[in-house]
Amino acid sequence: MATQTPYEVLGVKPNATADEIRKAYRKLAKEFHPDLNPGKPAAEARFKAVAAAYDLLSDPEKRARYDRGEIDESGAERPRYSYRPHAEGAQGWKYQPEGEFDIGDLDDLFSMFGRGGARAGAHGGRAGEGLSMPGPDRHYSLTIDFVTAATGGKQRLSLSPDQWLDVTIPPGIEQGQILRLKGKGGPGLGGGPAGDALIEVHIAPHPFFRREGDDIHVELPVSLAEAVLGARVPVPTVTGPVTMTIPKGSDTGAQLRLRGKGIQRKRRGAETSADQYVTLKVVIGVSDDPDLAKFLEDWAKQHPTDPRREMGQGAAQGAAA
Amino acid sequence: MIGFDELARRFAGLERRELVRWVENRWVLPEEANGDGGERWVFHEVDVARVELILDIRREFAVDDEAMSLVLGLLDQVYSLRRQMRRLCDALEQQPPEVREAIRRALPRAGGESP
Numbered sequence: 001m002a003t004q005t006p007y008e009v010l011g012v013k014p015n016a017t018a019d020e021i022r023k024a025y026r027k028l029a030k031e032f033h034p035d036l037n038p039g040k041p042a043a044e045a046r047f048k049a050v051a052a053a054y055d056l057l058s059d060p061e062k063r064a065r066y067d068r069g070e071i072d073e074s075g076a077e078r079p080r081y082s083y084r085p086h087a088e089g090a091q092g093w094k095y096q097p098e099g100e101f102d103i104g105d106l107d108d109l110f111s112m113f114g115r116g117g118a119r120a121g122a123h124g125g126r127a128g129e130g131l132s133m134p135g136p137d138r139h140y141s142l143t144i145d146f147v148t149a150a151t152g153g154k155q156r157l158s159l160s161p162d163q164w165l166d167v168t169i170p171p172g173i174e175q176g177q178i179l180r181l182k183g184k185g186g187p188g189l190g191g192g193p194a195g196d197a198l199i200e201v202h203i204a205p206h207p208f209f210r211r212e213g214d215d216i217h218v219e220l221p222v223s224l225a226e227a228v229l230g231a232r233v234p235v236p237t238v239t240g241p242v243t244m245t246i247p248k249g250s251d252t253g254a255q256l257r258l259r260g261k262g263i264q265r266k267r268r269g270a271e272t273s274a275d276q277y278v279t280l281k282v283v284i285g286v287s288d289d290p291d292l293a294k295f296l297e298d299w300a301k302q303h304p305t306d307p308r309r310e311m312g313q314g315a316a317q318g319a320a321a
Numbered sequence: 322m323i324g325f326d327e328l329a330r331r332f333a334g335l336e337r338r339e340l341v342r343w344v345e346n347r348w349v350l351p352e353e354a355n356g357d358g359g360e361r362w363v364f365h366e367v368d369v370a371r372v373e374l375i376l377d378i379r380r381e382f383a384v385d386d387e388a389m390s391l392v393l394g395l396l397d398q399v400y401s402l403r404r405q406m407r408r409l410c411d412a413l414e415q416q417p418p419e420v421r422e423a424i425r426r427a428l429p430r431a432g433g434e435s436p
Contacts, residue, residue, distance in 0.1 A: 003330075005333070007333075067333040067334055068333075068380070069332050069333065069373065083370045083373070083374040086370040086371070087367070087370075087396075087397075087403075087404075088400060088404055088407065089367070091365055091366065092367060092404060094350055094367065095397050096397065096401045097394065097397050097398055103405040103406075103408050103409050109409075143347065175353070202350070203353075204344075204347055205344055207341055207345060211353075
């Protein structure tokens with residue numbers, strides 16, 4: 001298990017006032033004080049943890065430094081993350097601006113300042129008469145949004161302010177897939193064919209859609225009334241919103257399928273079809289409503305239920321210990 | 322590689338909806354974790370360092386969202402150039418001494434004066 005934050009140790013919110021922190025500390029310190037719990041090492045450990053957490057949070061300066069991530073739970077200096085070694089390291093390429101020139105391709109470097117690439121070689125006298133060579137392939141990276149990746153479409157990749165490639169994204173493209181645009185790479189030398197553009201596609205994560213193969217998954221919040229009484233509600237899909245029927249008596253976790261609303265693609269000429277799965281999440285929304293509270297008081301008396309029954313005896317004993 | 326909860330633990334001032342917005346703005350590019358409901362994104366070291374960078378810039382220079390896009394865009398360009406320069410240097414280093422000398426002679430001095 002990950003280390004608890006001092007806020008978790010004291011059971012207070014990260015925005016708790018100094019007063020709330022002091023109260024929480026006093027309560028826990030009393031509960032776990034070694035003099036009141038002789039021979040209980042667990043209580044002593046808790047007491048120490050509570051004291052350490054209070055020591056950190058009761059000092060405004062230490063607390064501010066902890067909140068800024070400068071020191072850790074024990075008050076030790078946390079190593080500063082410097083962004084530069086990461087940006088210049090192997091992973092830094094991810095944050096490279098789109099369509100950035102590639103120094104591995106000297107033509108790119110020359111064209112950046114308006115000079116001829118392959119032609120410059122000829123001036124130097126190195127490229128022989130009548131020499132013919134295919135142009136180099138060029139590598140690019142392109143980030144597209146989740147919906148475009150699912151449905152396909154066109155996306156413009158700018159190479160420079162006045163040069164771009166219109167890239168056709170096939171539906172259902174995968175993260176890291178490489179698209180080859182024939183003849184869109186570097187120009188050939190002496191009548192040789194142009195190279196290809198190789199475009200590595202990255203898919204930006206979506207706030208609520210998720211992909212599993214060609215199926216789309218989404219968690220859909222529904223109100224208590226919609227779950228109990230049933231309803232017709234709009235559901236977002238990658239091709240636009242559709243109306244779905246929530247059956248009467250649904251519950252959190254119920255999974256409904258929207259047939260054919262997953263990723264549709266052509267495979268060897270035939271259309272394949274996948275589905276969207278909608279997992280319901282009941283959201284009460286108005287938990288402090290007096291009418292609802294009054295209704296539930298009467299209702300709960302007549303309908304005792306135990307949603308934790310399946311957690312079994314073990315869990316119950318664990319809580320009691 | 323860490324998930325959101327571990328990330329939030331490391332930076333006490335970071336809120337979930339804030340981070341979601343950063344990911345939507347493509348300021349931070351986590352990898353999508355497969356299937357796991359609670360932790361949809363995993364953050365590599367470079368992403369963690371980037372979150373800290375954004376928090377730092379915002380706190381120290383009171384930069385708002387719009388200016389942040391500009392700042393990050395410029396920073397990314399600088400780092401991209403530095404990476405390319407490094408590759409060029411590596412390539413120069415591998416050249417025989419006479420080639421390196423020829424390049425050194427051909428390089429005009431900073432400030433525009435010829436050598």
